[in-house]
Amino acid sequence: MNQSDFVAELSWRGMVHQTTEGLPAHMATPGRVAYAGFDPTADSLTVGNLVSAMLLARLQRCGHKPIVVMGGATGLIGDPSGKSSERQLLDPAQVKKNVAGQRKIFEKLLDFTGPNAAVIVDNAEWLLKMGYIEVLRDIGKHFSVNQMVTRDSVANRLESREQGLSYTEFSYMILQAYDFAHLFKAHGCTVQMGGSDQYGNILSGIDLIRRLSQGEGFGLTAPLLLKSDGTKFGKSESGNVWLSAERTSPYRFHQFWLNASDEEVGKLLRWFTFFDRATIEALEAAQKANPSERAAQKALADAATEMIHGSAEVARAKTAALALFSGDIRALDAQLLAEVTHDLTSTSIAASSLDGDGVALLDFLATTPLAASKREARDFLAAGAVSVNGEKAVADAKLTRADVLHGAVILLRRGKKQWHAVRVADEAAR
RNA sequence: GGGCGGUUACUCAAGCGGUCAACGAGGGCAGACUGUAAAUCUGCUGGCUUAGCCUUCGGAGGUUCGAAUCCCCCACCGCCCA
Structure with missing residues (x-):
């Protein structure tokens, strides 16, 4: 330069x-x-x-x-x-x-x-x-x-x-x-x-x-950085986006940039990456030609995450996203599963309560941050908004031992992006 | 000090004795459609053991079979007069 x-x-x-x-x-x-x-x-x-x-x-x-x-x-x-x-x-x-x-x-x-x-x-x-x-x-x-x-x-x-x-x-x-x-x-x-x-x-x-x-x-x-809809930039669904891993995990940080809208991604590339002009313009052209690829957003997310958290975290964030959004969760190996669930909010459950008929998902949801009350849990289940290990749950679903992945965890999801890990407490430790 | 007006759920804002868990708008959440998007459409938005019940309309009393709605006192806010 x-x-x-x-x-x-x-x-x-x-x-x-x-x-x-x-x-x-x-x-x-x-x-x-x-x-x-x-x-x-x-x-x-x-x-x-x-x-x-x-x-x-x-x-x-x-x-x-x-x-x-x-x-x-x-x-x-x-x-x-x-x-x-x-x-x-x-x-x-x-x-x-x-x-x-x-x-x-x-x-x-x-x-x-x-x-x-x-x-x-x-x-x-x-x-x-x-x-x-x-x-x-x-x-x-x-x-x-x-x-x-x-x-x-x-x-x-x-x-x-x-x-x-x-x-x-x-x-x-x-x-x-x-x-x-x-x-x-x-x-x-x-x-x-x-x-x-x-x-x-x-x-x-x-x-x-x-x-x-x-x-x-x-x-x-x-200039003041505003989102294209005029609202303040830097907030995600879960609040402020921070630059330290303790406050905003690298995975969430990566997701934040990945979710940039088409209108603002060019600006964000200019502001927050060190890519040169030709590179950015090429990314914008690629984005315009094939919007669903989101080439510009991916480049932005990788570059910004690498700048703040390093390349190892970029790789982890991408792996986690792939598993959560398009991968078969049951196919994940134990190591990757642990990485994916590392950032998520979690609730513990005693292994014994999963025996036999197990525990009603409806009741359990209300104890997690995914649903604020039992009535809300009912709404979500009725709307088909809840999935267990990536598979949509029915209203009267039960959580049983068959749902536990690698003997350790059950992954719940509400809506498209709200994940929650249910950690199964080891019986022997009790 | 005197007069008047106000205080309703996340926000704005209707209601002015029963049909009020409370119109409407915004926001939020979810569903469909999608690209983990935007736009659009639909539903939900106090709690529960949900054809019902319980707790809410600034706070405390009262009138009434029944009050967010009427009366009294208190607190806070606004406007006008001194």
């Missing part, structure tokens, strides 16, 4: 929403330092955060130096941008733990060695040391309240009678601006990147750099 084409690279990928003036020329010189901020509100990141993370990763591949700023201090407060209600304040110990968890993910995306080694810093390092009077005197005087209240994020909250805006949140933009100014001085960082909702905060930072250091800062924002 040519070292000078960072902005051009992002442009064809559709990842540029706005840039400040002069940014393309500024980035033409290799070795620039840029940062993006992340809130330590959880011990992991979601695919929503992946947008900013990918900006940093691409930056580094273009010969620049990325800085990850963890909002260890600002996370204690919460950014009002794009939020309609006051944020819960985080406990400092929790923030510390979250910062550590997120660091592990960045280590997969960025190179922390070499001349452009990525750096992770926590704004608690400099913000917590500052005294209140010092902030007011040295930083606050550079901000005009008149200007601050005209910002959309603030104005919306001021108009909303129900929510209001606390002084704490109001001050957030000052702190973020100071982050940029601090990084400019301490790390020679001249560029801040983020989502489009961060543009205002970025401009404040550039302004502060000019006032405090008579220096020049730049900014770049990526």
Whole structure:
């Protein structure tokens, strides 16, 4: 990749929403330092955060130096941008733990060695040391309240009678601006990147750099990532899609990308893979020519999963999917069965209860997450929504020893994608 | 402080003494069709031992054979006047 084409690279990928003036020329010189901020509100990141993370990763591949700023201090407060209600304040110990968890993910995306080694810093390092009077005197005087209240994020909250805006949140933009100014001085960082909702905060930072250091800062924002139906990206049926295996298994992660719609798969390939333009366009053409093959979705799912979880997990995810969706479950060997069921929710059942007539599926379903109540279980069974080991179950079905696979487990499914493992407890252990 | 209006299931929102487990819309779930999709169509969406029963309509009392619906008190929200 040519070292000078960072902005051009992002442009064809559709990842540029706005840039400040002069940014393309500024980035033409290799070795620039840029940062993006992340809130330590959880011990992991979601695919929503992946947008900013990918900006940093691409930056580094273009010969620049990325800085990850963890909002260890600002996370204690919460950014009002794009939020309609006051944020819960985080406990400092929790923030510390979250910062550590997120660091592990960045280590997969960025190179922390070499001349452009990525750096992770926590704004608690400099913000917590500052005294209140010092902030007011040295930083606050550079901000005009008149200007601050005209910002959309603030104005919306001021108009909303129900929510209001606390002084704490109001001050957030000052702190973020100071982050940029601090990084400019301490790390020679001249560029801040983020989502489009961060543009205002970025401009404040550039302004502060000019006032405090008579220096020049730049900014770049990526478009907000929305699904084609306008809903928020990064949620699946089972909630948020996380980037750590503990929170979202590699199998589910792989499935998330595989289920991308035809309309958005091209965009997702551009944003979240390192494929070049020709490769992506070829995938899109293949997708269009033969939609049911889902070549583009498969390439996307494999590439994204490999990036976050490694190629071994890609193989496992694909094997599991093949077995669950098209394979004969009874034909799986014990090893593969164990892998497939590893991620699923599970319920234990005593082996003895499966003797003779066994246990009524209707009653049992209500004890699993597949059905919230017995009445719901009845509905599902009547609709033919439940299958046992891949075979559709009848309403008065019983679970017996004949259903147990490899002496260990029975696989239940509700609807198309809700799986549940019934683990048969070993009699001898009792 | 005074006057008025409101508080209904995940959300919005009807109901204004029995026919109300509560119209409708959205969302969610399931089925058919499909590509583990979209669109469309159908069903379900308080619980159960399901032709029935039980618990729900801001909270606590009361009137009544019977209340989400009427009365009283309390809490919260909104609008108007001071």
